[in-house]
Amino acid sequence: MKEIVVASGKGGVGKTTVAASLAVFLNKAGAKVVAADADVDAPDLLLALGGGKTISSTEIEASEKAVIDESTCTGCSNCVRACPFGAIVMQDNLPTVVRLMCEGCGVCKVVCPVDAVEVKKAVTGTLKIEDTKYGFPSVTGYLRLGEHNSGHLVASVKKSGRKIAEDTAAKALVVDAAPGIGCPVIASISGASYVIAVTEPTPAAKRDLERLVKVIKHFNVPAGVVINKANLSEDFRGTLENWVKNELGYQILGEIPIDYEVVKALVNMAPVTEFNPNAEASKILTAIAKRVKGEALP
């Protein structure tokens, strides 16, 4: 089983559009697929796949939070001073843990002289397994509002996806990653077989891609680049193409022009390759999927 991760650095460049069309293409081509949405802050892959029928929904307790027992606490405020994250504040002479700030490191427990602190498991989010109308299942992580996105929920999404893939003899896990390069993205990329790095011809997207590539290369994962909205800036497009080929040493898997059929497809909640296979963007997305199949699933 191969894990193909669609990532980007910058948000809104078209990860979900690429992931949805790739998953449907591979599944149709006989390489059974499991889709996984690892953008747990803004999980949209299922929307692009037309929704799903829920098979299971599980709360994931991957976070840890300090809990202070008020009856034991003497209010010495050792914990307030020791907390490196500013997550404990004094309120009415008693320390109070701020959920949004607590990283669960437990240093408060260490410094408490009366053993009033416990570090307890807390709900990180929900893991849903759904059946899509395209004949393959999808796993989605939904982060609890304001929760720490440490990558633990992403790891749960991937673990669940791998398990389903194993049970169903699927050949590919298609992972739609979050924007950025932090912990959730690292959790998506580590252990992957191939990364599709999506970008667009703007200086901001190029710079974010450059940062993402440092992560991809660190984990030694083969990758290729998709330039989306390729005619957004013809001037910058040439700069980007040369830089990808010469500086990054990656092949360009395809360049998708601006095509409002993509927007129409999103509004109709279908991959554009299914919504209008003859659209310019669909033809190129299909060609990209073929190349990725050749690269990642030989």
Add this chain to the structure above:
Amino acid sequence: MSVPTVAVTGGKGGTGKTTVAVNLAVGLSMGGSKVMLVDADVDGPCCAMLLGVELSNGEEVKIFKPVIDATKCTGCGKCVTVCREHALAGLKGKIPLFLEELCSGCKACQLVCEADAIKNGQKVLGTIYITDSNGVKLVVGELKPIEPRSPIVARATMLRAAEELKKGEYDVVIVDTAPGIHNVIAQALWEADLALAVTEPTPLGAHDLGFLLDLTEELGLPTEVILNKADIPSGLRDEVVKTSNDRGVEIVAEVPMDNELLHSYVSGEPLVRKSPKSPAGAALLALVPHIREMFVKVGVT
């Protein structure tokens, strides 16, 4: 922060948060305000790029890391037990192995070590840059690639901005947040007086906006929506309207598709300065008086 603060956020990535933040900051500055712009999207900070300014001479964001003195370590294993991040590993009787990438810098290991064998080490997680551009003081936090701990760098950036604010030279702060609804964004929102949620007219934009508006409601933060790419062909404006209305939130600006905006984005010249009369430029500039009114309304002027 006692200075009026607007967080520009939105849920989904790539909807135009940075475009709104930068143009609002420059627009306020053109109108005579002393503006601080904080780029708290430490995974991919792009404000400097949109302002056309090169960043240099940054301050490193450092955290503690344990350095084990093998001559003093008794191999008692207490540090291994106490480390909840599993950054210290090893058997009793042996000197623990340190897995640097897992360390959160919390110092619990040092606190429990009875042999005084854990010395202070340092680990660089990112960089903070402070510079001036287009009449705006820009504070940028940047995560070092391969480091996973964006929250620590984002928090350090907010604290550094708060330090700079103490100079008393600013009368408004704009914070450009990362996409999402996680704790780093929640922390930035917590310190704000008003949130602007930027979205786009697609089911994805509306879906992610819903999560974000639920978060600002939980935080009790006054929030308004900005619809970017408002007239994108075949777009789905109604769904964004519904998502906002259902939560009693108003759409206060609609920024149309505009080639001038794209040129400004690529060339690094803020649109409100480069083409204030272009359709998108005018829509963004109209936010300036609105924000001033909102400050009065939420009582922070």
